[in-house]
Amino acid sequence: MPDGQDAKRPRTRIQQRNRDLILGAALEVFSTHGFRGATLDQIATEAGLSKPNLLYYFPSKEAIHNELLSGLMDTWLDPMRALESSGEPIAELLAYVDRKLEMSRLYPRESRLFANEIVQGAPRILEALKGDLKELVDEKVAVIRDWTNQGKIADVHPYHLIFSIWSLTQHYADFDVQVRAVLGEEEPFDAAPAYLREIFLKILTP
Amino acid sequence: MPDGQDAKRPRTRIQQRNRDLILGAALEVFSTHGFRGATLDQIATEAGLSKPNLLYYFPSKEAIHNELLSGLMDTWLDPMRALESSGEPIAELLAYVDRKLEMSRLYPRESRLFANEIVQGAPRILEALKGDLKELVDEKVAVIRDWTNQGKIADVHPYHLIFSIWSLTQHYADFDVQVRAVLGEEEPFDAAPAYLREIFLKILTP
DNA sequence: CCTTCCTTTGACCGACTGGTCAAATACTGG
DNA sequence: CCAGTATTTGACCAGTCGGTCAAAGGAAGG
Structure with a gap:
């Protein structure tokens, strides 16, 4: 049973x-x-x-879907949880970008599962977004705010900084077919890591 | 009839x-x-x-969907078509970001229509992506390459620069519920335009 | 061997899906 | 007003959907 x-x-x-x-x-x-x-x-x-x-x-069908979503939510937020307030600010944030991009490379299906759910209004995980996710983000935003206040990173809007990281890293998993259609032969993940590190360094440097 | x-x-x-x-x-x-x-x-x-x-x-149902997609494709690429090689490079690109973000603000449903299609593998518009879209992007990439070669903007990967613009601007339409869940009361489009202009200025300045 | 419990499945169900069709209804020019 | 055409719809259909169920098949211990 x-x-x-x-x-x-x-x-x-x-x-x-x-x-x-x-x-x-x-x-x-x-x-x-x-x-x-x-x-x-x-x-x-x-x-x-x-x-x-x-x-x-x-x-039921929905039970399978729920199990997947809730089981994955934790894993998906791990890269963010690993962001340490004690580390060197810019290095910490660049490492977060790296981890997030690596997740997209290794687990594109998981990324698309969330993308599907959220694009369609997140009917099944809205509460988790407003609860656990917001809580974690708020916590890390406080850390980032400290860093900006101490002048250790550029004074950028912390929430939108995080949205940028999510958006840019997940783009390569969620919009994979579009990226590949435009790039032709070139492999997206060849240049993406260096490109993202480069632009986030510019964004974060005071 | x-x-x-x-x-x-x-x-x-x-x-x-x-x-x-x-x-x-x-x-x-x-x-x-x-x-x-x-x-x-x-x-x-x-x-x-x-x-x-x-x-x-x-x-048929599919005919309605096709009509929507093909009818929208043109409109959707207009902001990119308007990117002029004769203009001042950084101003042109920042204006493109602005137009694209404005599209997301005004037409979020259209953005999500494409997002749904592409996340699910673009079964109905893959050819258009590899054809018209790639052609237009290649053309604008050539323009951007000229600008980088002339030292007028920073030497960033032109394709990935474009992906960044798409990703960051459309994020506010496609992942609207997530952004709102995290921000709480704050209106996403209040801070987003200034934030994006700020970071793209940093990315593009040589 | 038999019993017991776990696992698997063919047959089936009501609800819903995209789509058809003939008949009814509005609208138009003469 | 009328004839003809354009528009609208109730009734219907075959296929698919998520889900049920009773019965069959396996594994394990005694």
Whole structure:
């Protein structure tokens, strides 16, 4: 009986394996078609399971989606949590940009899953945005404000600075096809890291 | 007989009005739910028409979507077309940023329509991206390269500079809910224009 | 071997989807 | 006013959707 309170802690190896299979397949399908655009049949096929079998491990389509989103939210914010107030300000922020861009490179599907959700009004995670996300951002904004007040980085709007970092790094995952269509043969992630480091250095230098 | 070759040039006032009604409603619905997530019933209700009546003016759901995308593509690239090689380089580029941000402020639904399409792999406009879009970008990149070669702007990667402009300006339309969730009461577009002008000035100054 | 519990699935359901069609209704020029 | 055309719609259809269920298949311990 995989459903219920202890669903997150499957007992058997086979439950663990199938849950992972389903979540992996669901990530693939949800991230490329959005929630409504995805179908259980697609996810089942992708996972190599039957549709009723999916619903043996998860109570509904929405439950799979929620599990993905909440499970990913933490990972997604890790690069920001790692921003240390004790470090050298500009180095800390450039390292954050690096980590964020690396996330886009390694986990583009996760990025697109969030992008789909947010572009469509974030109906399922709005509360998390106004809660946990805002809280974390507010905390880091305070750190950035300290740095600007001490003249250690340029006096830029801290919230919009953070939006810039999100926007520029995630762009390479979310709008991948557009970037590639315009670049032609050139690989986006070849030049992007150096470019972003360069411009953020200019933005942050007092 | 509204369908057929001359569909774009309706004769009567009533055809013009209903086509506009439908396209307006479709923009609203497609931009908030994506292509698959949108339904003809939603669009019909939003337009104040019956579903069969929609299909009297457009042959299919996809035809409405295509009409929107192709009709918007031109408008969407106008700010970039207006970038003049004869102007003062930094002023030209900053003005481009301004125009692009203004588009996001005035036409967020159009921005999200494209965002939805591209995040999901641009299945319906990939050819346009590799064709018209790339052509226009290549042309403007040549202009930017001239400016960098002449030392009139900083030596930044021209393609990635353009991606930056797209990314940062469209972010405020596409990820509107997230920006608002984090900012709380503050209005995003209050500080964004000055912030973007400030950082792009830093990026572009040699 | 049998029992018990976990896992898998074919068949099925009601709701909804994009789309059709014939008939009804408005609108137009003569 | 009328004939003809343009517009609108209720009823309907086949396919797909998320989800259910009873029954079948497996694994494990005794």
